[in-house]
Amino acid sequence: MKNLKTLVMMQLRNKIDFSWAKTKMNIFRTLLFGFLKFAIITAITYVVLYLCQVIGIFYYSESPRIMILVVTFSLILSLISCTKDLMLNLYFAEDNRVLITFPVNSNIIFLSKLIVFYIYEIKRSLSFLIPITLGSVILLVSKGCASPFAFLWMWFPLLLIIAIPVLLGAILSIPTMYVYKFFKRYSILQVILFGSILTLVIIAIVRLINLIPEKIDLINQWPTIKKWLYQFLVNVEANLPPMRFLIRIIVGEQASIDADCVINIMTILKFGLLLVIDFALLAFVYLLARPLFFSIMAKNFEVNKSRQSHNKNVRHSKYFTFVNKELKINLRTISISINYLMVYIVVPILILLLNALYGAMDLKYLGEILIFTFNILIICLPLLASNALVATYYSREGKAGYLKKVKPIYALYPLFTKLFFNLILSIPTVFITVWIFGDSVGFNAWNIIILGFAILLLHYGHMIYSALLDVMNPQNEQYASTGVVNDNPNENKSTILAFILSFVYAVIAFILFDESGVQHGSYLPACIRMLIISLVYCTSCVILFIKKIKAYYYEG
Amino acid sequence: MKKSVILTISIIYILAIVVVGFLGIALKVYNEKVYVEKIICITDGYVAVENDEYCDGVITVQKNQEVVIKCQVEPDNATNPNLRFDYDSDELGKKFEFVENGDGTCTIKMLDSGTTFIEIVPTDRNSNISLRIKITCKPSLEDILG
Numbered sequence: 001m002k003n004l005k006t007l008v009m010m011q012l013r014n015k016i017d018f019s020w021a022k023t024k025m026n027i028f029r030t031l032l033f034g035f036l037k038f039a040i041i042t043a044i045t046y047v048v049l050y051l052c053q054v055i056g057i058f059y060y061s062e063s064p065r066i067m068i069l070v071v072t073f074s075l076i077l078s079l080i081s082c083t084k085d086l087m088l089n090l091y092f093a094e095d096n097r098v099l100i101t102f103p104v105n106s107n108i109i110f111l112s113k114l115i116v117f118y119i120y121e122i123k124r125s126l127s128f129l130i131p132i133t134l135g136s137v138i139l140l141v142s143k144g145c146a147s148p149f150a151f152l153w154m155w156f157p158l159l160l161i162i163a164i165p166v167l168l169g170a171i172l173s174i175p176t177m178y179v180y181k182f183f184k185r186y187s188i189l190q191v192i193l194f195g196s197i198l199t200l201v202i203i204a205i206v207r208l209i210n211l212i213p214e215k216i217d218l219i220n221q222w223p224t225i226k227k228w229l230y231q232f233l234v235n236v237e238a239n240l241p242p243m244r245f246l247i248r249i250i251v252g253e254q255a256s257i258d259a260d261c262v263i264n265i266m267t268i269l270k271f272g273l274l275l276v277i278d279f280a281l282l283a284f285v286y287l288l289a290r291p292l293f294f295s296i297m298a299k300n301f302e303v304n305k306s307r308q309s310h311n312k313n314v315r316h317s318k319y320f321t322f323v324n325k326e327l328k329i330n331l332r333t334i335s336i337s338i339n340y341l342m343v344y345i346v347v348p349i350l351i352l353l354l355n356a357l358y359g360a361m362d363l364k365y366l367g368e369i370l371i372f373t374f375n376i377l378i379i380c381l382p383l384l385a386s387n388a389l390v391a392t393y394y395s396r397e398g399k400a401g402y403l404k405k406v407k408p409i410y411a412l413y414p415l416f417t418k419l420f421f422n423l424i425l426s427i428p429t430v431f432i433t434v435w436i437f438g439d440s441v442g443f444n445a446w447n448i449i450i451l452g453f454a455i456l457l458l459h460y461g462h463m464i465y466s467a468l469l470d471v472m473n474p475q476n477e478q479y480a481s482t483g484v485v486n487d488n489p490n491e492n493k494s495t496i497l498a499f500i501l502s503f504v505y506a507v508i509a510f511i512l513f514d515e516s517g518v519q520h521g522s523y524l525p526a527c528i529r530m531l532i533i534s535l536v537y538c539t540s541c542v543i544l545f546i547k548k549i550k551a552y553y554y555e556g
Numbered sequence: 557m558k559k560s561v562i563l564t565i566s567i568i569y570i571l572a573i574v575v576v577g578f579l580g581i582a583l584k585v586y587n588e589k590v591y592v593e594k595i596i597c598i599t600d601g602y603v604a605v606e607n608d609e610y611c612d613g614v615i616t617v618q619k620n621q622e623v624v625i626k627c628q629v630e631p632d633n634a635t636n637p638n639l640r641f642d643y644d645s646d647e648l649g650k651k652f653e654f655v656e657n658g659d660g661t662c663t664i665k666m667l668d669s670g671t672t673f674i675e676i677v678p679t680d681r682n683s684n685i686s687l688r689i690k691i692t693c694k695p696s697l698e699d700i701l702g
Contacts, residue, residue, distance in 0.1 A: 059659050077559040218577030223632035367580020374572035385561050
């Protein structure tokens with residue numbers, strides 16, 4: 001047991017950043033911020049559900065049905081991420097080579113990996129599943145539909161529910177691992193599969209656009225939409241009995257027709273059944289995944305040899321060498337290439353669908369300005385949020401990252417080359433997206449070009465700042481030991497900044513377009529001002545990057 | 557991209573459609589008044605009854621069991637879709653308890669075995685229709701055995 005605890009703590013330290021636990025003040029600050037974040041998400045959930053009930057989207061007694069929808073969505077996403085992460089952590093983690101040498105029972109290593117993942121999943125749930133469930137329970141209790149005891153009770157089933165995607169993910173990680181190995185071996189199949197999925201998505205979106213009615217009038221069609229939403233929730237509940245089972249364990253049994261939830265003996269029995277299901281899954285994982293885990297771990301440790309390249313070395317110029325290296329890394333790291341391709345292809349499709357919907361609406365002046373604002377927001381959000389990956393670029397090199405300091409070239413060059421393909425690939429995406437948006441709202445060519453450059457410069461500025469975050473707070477050790485860092489502080493900071501920047505930029509766009517439309521009858525002045533703002537932001541980020549690199553690499 | 561980021565962007569995307577759909581739509585003035593033509597009860601356990609001169613449907617409940625009566629109106633574009641719940645006030649507190657929930661629904665709790673009627677009427681005054689629901693509470697085994 002002591003060994004298990006040591007192993008768990010050791011791996012947790014790699015997986016979760018505990019640097020805040022050094023001083024009491026830091027612990028207090030981190031806990032306070034964590035609690036505030038939790039409270040804000042809970043409050044937002046409560047307010048959204050309450051408002052939905054006030055404006056008549058659904059009756060308050062429908063809250064459990066909403067919970068079924070949200071929890072299903074959350075568990076599906078958790079299952080996908082758990083399967084992928086567990087596959088990497090169990091069968092491909094670098095720390096396996098170290099763990100196998102420890103003088104502990106081999107089963108304990110396997111269990112410690114699962115426990116670490118479960119604890120991490122609980123931590124992740126604190127920012128989505130748990131506060132959303134709590135917000136829904138608060139609504140039910142405040143409306144007298146559930147007893148206040150539900151506040152105390154809900155935590156027990158939630159702990160068991162969170163274990164389900166972890167255990168199912170451990171089982172599914174086995175076939176996923178074989179598929180992953182297969183695709184890694186025949187990389188052309190990866191490209192074909194990705195291309196097929198992408199084609200299917202595009203076909204689905206085009207069909208969806210064709211389904212959009214000629215006229216959309218949400219105000220007058222509201223009762224019909226309300227009925228459709230109600231029927232949708234009823235169908236979700238009817239078609240997902242296991243999810244209904246889980247939600248009834250959290251909020252209690254339906255005591256009356258379409259109303260109150262009561263935690264009774266039936267709830268306790270269902271809770272017991274959930275406990276049995278969890279243990280059965282754990283036993284299944286133990287019997288199925290553990291032997292495979294050891295065979296792969298031992299194989300990696302004992303016989304796995306790196307493949308030697310038989311290609312003759314070619315001498316390139318020292319500048320081209322880095323470009324060539326980055327090209328190979330980008331093409332070979334499927335997570336990086338898919339992430340970028342997804343964002344760069346999905347953003348124009350999202351904008352096409354959004355504007356097809358807007359096109360069916362009969363709008364007033366405010367509506368037009370809102371369309372500009374939301375288009376800019378929806379373009380910027382995924383584009384800038386994708387830069388979170390840039391905030392991990394240098395750390396992903398692991399221990400090789402430290403070699404940058406000894407390379408016989410000005411440090412800025414290899415650092416900038418890392419961003420090269422991202423900088424190039426985003427140009428067509430941004431301009432195609434802005435062209436789709438501009439064309440649907442009747443912008444002229446100048447407006448489209450200037451707005452395209454404005455968004456591109458904003459994207460570049462944020463990308464360079466994200467890269468700087470990684471340079472200033474490197475996570476190379478974590479990547480070197482596990483290969484994956486799930487709670488990278490630089491990634492989080494970059495994502496938060498992406499949201500703040502996008503919202504601020506959208507608000508500025510709203511003000512400028514409104515003013516420009518009223519005063520000049522043309523949107524060109526607004527586009528020029530937005531370009532100036534982006535230019536200032538991008539230039540300041542570049543200067544900051546250069547100055548910090550100089551300080552970090554040469555003056556430090 | 558993280559799960560929470562994808563989810564947040566999806567929510568903002570939907571909000572972008574809803575906000576423009578509500579705040580940006582050009583206002584239209586309709587002179588035509590559309591009256592409620594039909595009331596449909598969507599409560600679980602509601603059974604529609606045909607050719608009964610006393611009621612249009614039945615809901616069977618247990619003693620002290622609460623039931624939320626939810627209804628929808630047709631056509632969807634009715635100018636005033638609000639509903640009123642009428643009942644025999646002499647029976648209130650003796651046979652059943654009644655609470656209007658404020659969200660267009662009401663909750664009824666049968667205190668004893670027997671039947672009671674709830675009539676649901678549109679508040680637009682011009683619709684000449686209503687939905688009469690019979691709430692039946694069967695006696696429990698304990699009541700029968702005394």
